[in-house]
Amino acid sequence: TSVPRIQLNDGHSIPQLGFGVFKVDPNETVRIVSDALEIGYRHIDTARIYGNEAGVGAALAESGIPREELFITTKLWNDDQGTQSVLDAFDASLERLGLEYLDLYLIHWPTPANDRYVETWKTFEQLRESGRVRSIGVSNFLVPHLERLLAETDVVPAVDQIELHPAHQQPATTAFAEEHGIAIEAWGPLGQGKYPLFELPEVADAAAAHGKSPAQIVIRWHLQRGHIVFPKSNRRERMAENFDVFDFELSASEVEAITALEREGRVSSHPDEVN
Numbered sequence: 001t002s003v004p005r006i007q008l009n010d011g012h013s014i015p016q017l018g019f020g021v022f023k024v025d026p027n028e029t030v031r032i033v034s035d036a037l038e039i040g041y042r043h044i045d046t047a048r049i050y051g052n053e054a055g056v057g058a059a060l061a062e063s064g065i066p067r068e069e070l071f072i073t074t075k076l077w078n079d080d081q082g083t084q085s086v087l088d089a090f091d092a093s094l095e096r097l098g099l100e101y102l103d104l105y106l107i108h109w110p111t112p113a114n115d116r117y118v119e120t121w122k123t124f125e126q127l128r129e130s131g132r133v134r135s136i137g138v139s140n141f142l143v144p145h146l147e148r149l150l151a152e153t154d155v156v157p158a159v160d161q162i163e164l165h166p167a168h169q170q171p172a173t174t175a176f177a178e179e180h181g182i183a184i185e186a187w188g189p190l191g192q193g194k195y196p197l198f199e200l201p202e203v204a205d206a207a208a209a210h211g212k213s214p215a216q217i218v219i220r221w222h223l224q225r226g227h228i229v230f231p232k233s234n235r236r237e238r239m240a241e242n243f244d245v246f247d248f249e250l251s252a253s254e255v256e257a258i259t260a261l262e263r264e265g266r267v268s269s270h271p272d273e274v275n
């Protein structure tokens with residue numbers, strides 16, 4: 001399978017489909033990430049706060065896959081925002097991952113109450129200059145946070161990774177991102193299993209029509225909407241299912257019907273409330 005790549009605003013590109021490891025137990029991470037790599041995933045999305053960077057790194061090393069075929073993202077946790085703390089946190093993440101360079105580093109949450117994301121972003125700009133991270137981006141940034149970064153710093157984020165699934169599509173943030181060349185990464189692409197997405201007729205009917213599973217329909221909807229996605233599963237058969245989405249296409253009306261499911265149905269925290 002060849003996974004399409006999305007062109008980023010800094011000249012690099014990212015595989016549009018990857019594997020996320022939020023809530024993957026550190027003790028099981030080597031096995032789970034090794035399964036994902038065997039299935040064909042080459043893009044892994046982790047974070048310091050997930051506590052499993054070392055397991056991701058061990059699986060990457062064991063796989064023997066050439067570094068240039070991999071795309072690895074990790075994220076700076078909130079209490080590391082600042083200047084020196086960012087440099088130290090970056091070094092520590094890279095070391096745990098066992099990598100010489102990172103593909104994408106993200107500010108995990110804006111934490112506006114701490115008022116450090118502008119300073120943090122300036123440090124990210126330095127890290128990018130150093131060549132030890134190829135692309136830099138943000139996560140959970142809404143329009144006001146993005147506007148402030150664009151006004152006060154030099155580099156436009158390559159991506160914004162936000163909660164995005166059919167019930168919560170964040171039209172304001174995605175429109176702003178598109179206007180400024182910021183790629184959208186959809187986290188919780190399956191709604192984290194927190195609402196009965198798979199039973200909705202818009203999803204279930206398309207699944208029956210294409211002989212695919214509801215999860216495959218939702219992943220396909222993301223891909224056709226242009227989002228970067230990295231659904232998570234601990235189970236090998238589901239990892240394989242989630243990767244097997246390149247042999248069919250949703251019709252324009254099927255995409256439209258799923259897009260019409262928007263209802264501001266956030267399943268996780270509001271970015272202004274995370275500290």
Ligand code: NAD
Nearest residue numbers: 020021022045139187188189190191192215231232233238
């Ligand atoms: P998700 O929407 O990918 O849902 C994962 C859950 O969906 C699984 O635990 C499983 O219960 C179910 N599932 C997966 N595949 C399935 C299938 N084929 N059939 C039926 N059920 C299936 O949620 P997520 O893991 O929270 O999001 C994906 C990734 O996004 C994370 O692993 C992480 O990398 C990233 N993320 C980032 C943030 C952030 O703040 N930046 C927050 C949450 C998640």
